[in-house]
Amino acid sequence: MSFFRLSLDDAVPQVCSGGVVTLGNFDGVHLGHQALLAEAVRLARKRGGPAVAVTFDPHPQQLLRPQTFQPILTTLNYRSSLIHAYGVDHVLVFGISPRFLKLTAREFFERVICQKLAARGIVEGFNFGFGHGREGNTALLQAWGEQAGIQVILMPALERGGRPISTSRVRAELEAGRVAGANSLLARPYRLTGSVGVGQKRGQTLGFPTANLHELETLIPGNGVYAGCAWVRGAEVPVCQAGKNACPTAWSAAVNIGPNPTFGENARKVEVHLIGFQGDLYGQSLSVDFLERIRDIRTFSGPAELIEQLKIDVQRAKEIHRLAFESTDSTLER
Secondary structure, eight states: OEEEEEOTTSOOOGGGTTSEEEESOOTTOOHHHHHHHHHHHHHHHHHTSOEEEEEEESOHHHHHOGGGOOOBSSOHHHHHHHHHHTTOSEEEEEEOOHHHHTOOHHHIIIIIIIIISOOSEEEEETTOOBSGGGOBOHHHHHHHHHHHTOEEEEEOOOEETTEEOOHHHHHHHHHTTOHHHHHHHHTSOEEEEEEEEOOOOHHHHHTOOOEEEESOOBOOOOSEEEEEEEEESGGGOOOOOTTTTOOTTOEEEEEEEEEEGGGTEEEEEEEEEETTOOSOOTTOEEEEEEEEEEEOOOOOSSHHHHHHHHHHHHHHHHHHHHHHHTOOOGGGGO
């Protein structure tokens, strides 16, 4: 398995040539994306070549319509790790530039798919668009693929609850604080990674020290208190799948997102209490997987009432973590 970053002028590594490709932003790597990846892997194994996922950085919308661009759901590194975890052999990341975005559909097909990738198969979704202004559609892709001797497979929309699964749908669930709903579309807990910075240290005085996450690159779920699991040194965090005992080294965590109205603080913060953890986290990378929303943010009469609620929140977070992963490993409840 490998990961390559390329510009439009770079040659594609030989190990990525002559295989089955699937192209897209793959932000979130949700169930719909996973279906594309699985089909690409299946076809690649049948044809005897590599399964290659092609993605882009930055997201094209950041250049085309920066004023309406929404926060991404996965960092590039995490997205690539997920794609590999779902069976793809190689991930190619093309750097997006104004010149890249000006390629016509025909130029994109011939230069990227035929010449650079030497693709023998293509797997795409029903709404795939390519080339300048997304002028290329699935009908053109199939027609040109047939002319070039490239097998093209188009996947239908994958639905959950009677509606198509999409990145925008996952985003809407997260913005509303419905992390369990988002997780059902991702088939894993939603992850947030940041650097631990200095906060007010009020949690420490209350007996519940928190790590304040800064430098967040991805979408922050809606305000609320959540149960989760956390790892120090986010770069080493495994892909987590609830119910499969994939998190033996995680700390149970209670996560507060939003302001602190009890103390008159209006700034929106992400504060993570690693249950039972003792140590200095400042400056370290911390990853949090969100399992379930516990409650809304609200104002308390004072520190004493807040402390009693925090005790309840922590106990609830521990129980949710235990049930989610069904593990007897004592490291889950440190």
